[in-house]
Amino acid sequence: AQKVTQAQTEISVVEKEDVTLDCVYETRDTTYYLFWYKQPPSGELVFLIRRNSFDEQNEISGRYSWNFQKSTSSFNFTITASQVVDSAVYFCALRKTSGTYKYIFGTGTRLKVLA
């Protein structure tokens, strides 16, 4: 069975704090893709990152960084020096490499960054 767990339903931080959003996934596939999307109040999901299962290198993009650990089936997302504009719901998703290839989304983490 495929499953994505985002145990943190809601997180509140004060601006400039660092925050980590957790994502744990389950799959029996050896090859798969992991994604993070951001959904601000305006509604659209904004693509942030894609990672394939063979690439365990961590990635940094500005204030965003991702830590992929296959050994613990986790793909965590850290925002450094958070800003109010980071307030959104963040979804982690898994995608198989066979079958319908549809996203298996986690339930999302609502991040509130307070000024």
Place this chain on the structure above:
Amino acid sequence: DTEVTQTPKHLVMGMTNKKSLKCEQHMGHRAMYWYKQKAKKPPELMFVYSYEKLSINESVPSRFSPECPNSSLLNLHLHALQPEDSALYLCASSSRAMREPDNEQFFGPGTRLTVL
């Protein structure tokens, strides 16, 4: 132009009405998707069009009828909806066919639908 647009932004309809949601992208993408998202839930896939043909229907009730008139446009026709169909309806597109798992989807802002 890296945008997916959706109209209308908000729609209120009665259970006997017929309405349509529209989605447009000009990125040359060949796969387009409809999702339904209830409050505090992740999006749920409804339909996938690949190269303008319906590729996937996730067992959606027939009161939802998708249409892809051309490679840039995607419609969702609504008829005889129920109050539980009230949700945010998101359109998305991706550059290659849906069955390529590594290509990310680009989402529109959604239509917030209320069925009275």
